[in-house]
Amino acid sequence: xxxxxxxxxxxxxxxxxxxxxxxxxxxxxxxxxxxxxxxxxxxxxxxxxxxxxxxxxxxxxxxxxxxxxxxxxxxxxxxxxxxxxxxxxxxxxxxxxxxxxxxxxxxxxxxxxxxxxxxxxxxxxxxxxxxxxxxxxxxxxxxxxxxxxxxx
Numbered sequence: 376x377x378x379x380x381x382x383x384x385x386x387x388x389x390x391x392x393x394x395x396x397x398x399x400x401x402x403x404x405x406x407x408x409x410x411x412x413x414x415x416x417x418x419x420x421x422x423x424x425x426x427x428x429x430x431x432x433x434x435x436x437x438x439x440x441x442x443x444x445x446x447x448x449x450x451x452x453x454x455x456x457x458x459x460x461x462x463x464x465x466x467x468x469x470x471x472x473x474x475x476x477x478x479x480x481x482x483x484x485x486x487x488x489x490x491x492x493x494x495x496x497x498x499x500x501x502x503x504x505x506x507x508x509x510x511x512x513x514x515x516x517x518x519x520x521x522x523x524x525x526x527x
Contacts (some may be wrong), residue, residue, distance in 0.1 A: 379414075379424035382498050387413045387427040390494055393474060394425040397460045397467065397502060408434070409443030425458070437483045444487050455499035457489065459508050464490060486514030 383472035384390040391402040391413030398417035405414035409432045417423035460467060464480060465489050471478030477493040487510035489501040503511055513519075 376450055377423075377456070378421055379426055380426055380458075380499075381408075382494065383452075384427050384495055384498065385430050387429055388420035391415045391427045393470065393494075394427070394458070396426075396444065397458065397462065398423065398471065399445075399461045403493070408432075412443070451502060455501065457501040457503055457511065459468040460502050460504060462504065462506075463506050467480070467492065467504070467511075475505065483514070487511040 382390075388402070388404075388411075390413070391405075394415035395402040395417075398415060398419075400416045400418040402413055402415050405412040407424055409428045410441050411429045411431075413427045415425040415427070428443055429445070430454070431446045431449075432443045435444060435480050444520070468478055468480075471492055475492050475496075478490060480488055482488050487503075488507050489503060489511075492500045494500055494505060
């Protein structure tokens with residue numbers, strides 16, 4: 376189970392507020408790792424967070440734990456995550472249009488659907504509505520995944 380994920384953005388404050396809206400929570404500054412960072416809090420029973428660091432922040436081991444320092448300005452990454460929302464599909468698509476972020480709903484091999492939301496046009500977040508969350512929980516069960524691999 377994931378409790379938090381971190382991403383980079385050109386405008387961490389704004390992106391954190393959008394993710395807080397998606398999760399039905401609130402955004403706050405998040406100074407422990409890197410100056411200018413923000414966090415979107417879901418306000419759920421796991422205290423789920425999306426930490427948003429300034430683009431180019433690099434993480435290193437520090438004497439008291441992780442330290443964020445300025446680095447490159449790469450905009451694309453293999454890092455992505457799936458995030459639950461209490462909202463319906465139309466609400467997420469409307470939010471994406473408002474932000475000018477690419478967004479489309481896709482099926483993952485007929486097993487489950489996700490909304491691909493491209494944060495600031497560069498960072499993939501897969502958003503799952505309540506119906507999509509149920510599909511995901513069934514479609515990605517370990518026993519079914521192993522059966523698919525065995526059949527391939």
